[in-house]
Amino acid sequence: MKILPLALAQFIASYAATNMNVAISTIADDLGTTISGVQTTITLFTLVMAALMVPGSKLTDIWGRRRCFVVGLGIYGTGALLAALAPGIGLLTVGYALLEGVGSAMMIPPIYILVTALTTDKAQRARGFGMVSGAGGLGAAAGPLLGGLVTSAFSWRASFLLQVVVVAVIILLARKLPAPERHHKKFDLLGAVLSGAGMALVVLGVLRTTWPIVVAGAVVIGLFAWHIRKTPEPLCEPKLFRDRTSNLGLGTQLVQWLVLQGTFFVLSVHLQQVEGLSAIETGLALLPATIGLLVTSALAGRLARKHPQNRLIRWGFLITIAGTLFVPDGLFLIGAGIGIMLTASVNVVQSRWPDTDQADVSGVSRAVSNLGSSLGVAMVGSVVDHRAALVLLILFSVLGFGLAVFIRNDGARQAE
Template identity: 30%
Template sequence: MARLLAGLSLGYFLVMLDTTIVTVALPALSPSLSDQQWISNGYTLTFAAFLLTAGACSDRFGARRVFFTGLTSFAALSLLSAFAFSPAVLIALRALLGVAGALLVPSSLSLIASAYPSAAARAKAMGVWAAVSGTGLVAGPLLGGLLTQAFGWRAIFVVNVPVALTALALSRSAPATPPKPGRVDLIGQISAVIALSTLTYALVEADLWLLPLSVAAVAVFVASQRRPGAMLPFSLLSRNLLAGAIVNFGLSGVLFVLSLYFQETRGYSPSSTGLAFLPLTIPTAFNPIFTGRLVARIGSRIPAVSGFVLMSTGTVLQAFVPGLSVVALALLGFGVSLAIPSLLTAVVGSAPAELAGTAGGALNASRQTGAVLGVAILGAILNTASMTTALFVAGVVLLAGAFLFPGS
């Protein structure tokens, strides 16, 4: 059981690692802020857009099959990304990587739910899963900076291959879950992709004429989910999903803003920038395990609300007292490692067993949608105002998450 959990956690670690490992390398990939935003968002946009369909596929075709398909595809696409010869090609490959990553997340959650039927045992397992994967999310800037400076930016994609092969070997014992009949919700999927892509393009490129199309696509998506066989049953919708979006809005947006600030304003090298994020990285290596045990004892609400407050405090402190970056980033790291495991347990634990994959996909879709919007919106603020303004906005949004989270 421990071997399987390690393999599933390592698969999600890989997905989260690629969310942030490019952040420090962005100045080396392109001098254009627009290209930098798309290289970052190309991955998270398709990751967010296809998570719901991936969750439905996990429930309908078997979590084991979907997990292995996503893992092998991720390894192959990572290797191709290492040989990209232009920002445009890299953006396209990053978009395909996002689809492969989307297959991994709900399927791994579904396999954990099957392997740990007890609520308390599941909470502890998800704490381990979140600790390993959360480390990938925030270790990305450190590893990306070290690899970029030592071997060049292509190394940040090559490193995915041995990690994926290790995850495959560890998770071979994953049980085969019976497929469930159903169909792919094409209308829901297409409308979700259009809504996210047009909104992101409008924010990044300042072409606001696309906003009405995005709003219309959202309306079509909501209407389509009221039909039988929808990929996101309305029974799964809750304020937990909005809280999940807020977590990643703040985290991904802050990482994007600070990576550019450390390198372009303070003149840090890529490796020094990665090291600067260590106060954020270290808490996520151990605190989610504590959070999983805490949630198993007292529920998810108190840890989650505490996490949002810490994230908001750290972000605002970084905005107005940049000399206290170590303290600010440590608060952000502890906040993230309290909030995310609590959200996972609340959402997956409240869903019917047969919808575990869909519930996991819904939460992670909301989180990655928040990540896309965080990079796009805070990047736009950074382009027109200042780092202080961008971080203050992020801090206010994160504080709102403390009031939105209903918990369980």
């Protein structure tokens, strides 16, 4: 039960990233905007999370885990309420993309650190990570169906009001979470600016298909890497990027979320704009993927005990590739494949580092996952034909499998 508020928080943040997909046409018509405008708002939501996730993890160390978690929930809930009341795309972007994104960046890093604090051995910790990661995958997968049901039965605004209610429940449950001592550390403001600006430029360059902006983003990320090696109290420790297994695990996380969000987005737009399906019909059309992810997420703990993490990640990518080749008939396989490897990748990364580094590695891990989500929506949104977009997602899945091939069996061993 102690893990429940943490799993719920991860569920609602992931749900928010996909539930709008099935309501894109409805939102665009209601607010007098375009599909591209709604796509930009969705992309900005995950981008804000990615850009601020590492700074959010550092605030966890400075403010304390429970305090950062609850403050983030409060900001998130405020953003959801503003989005529900938005008369136009401007306030929707402020509430959904900005405030919900900032709130998520503050509440998600403590989730994974608190799982570590609440569990006493590796087996329990793996189950805790499995619950939280499974909740995240479930939220992302259930977003289209629940979003479609709520939008069709009430309106897209009711989906945001539902998030407000869930956040209020999580805040009440969070009172029982441990509140360990704070650490009096300096906040690396320049590092936060460089990391956030670099990721923002890369994603916005992809979204607008403007490659000079992408290159500029890569240069800024390079400056961030140089900065954290030179400053005495960096935003995150440079050693986190020197471990081969951890880096490969982070790469698979990025690809997994890119493929998951990209698939849901491109199919949602196609089903609504080309096939003429309603929000609930779109959600039901994507239901096989939701079921596949549900089934394998429920089995994640058992699979992790029976099979090496690297093997699960490889299986997951192969199954996902097979499913994407046969869309729409392969939607179940896409969900099942992603569900198999989500928890395994998190276990590989988090378990490489001792408790003292969990704040930093949690922030980096979540930043990479949300960067993948942003790139997924940005990339497939820039491809006109949905079949071409699916081919692009297959190529990324092949890349993810290639990364997983080089992850050693000792992925759960803590790095020195």
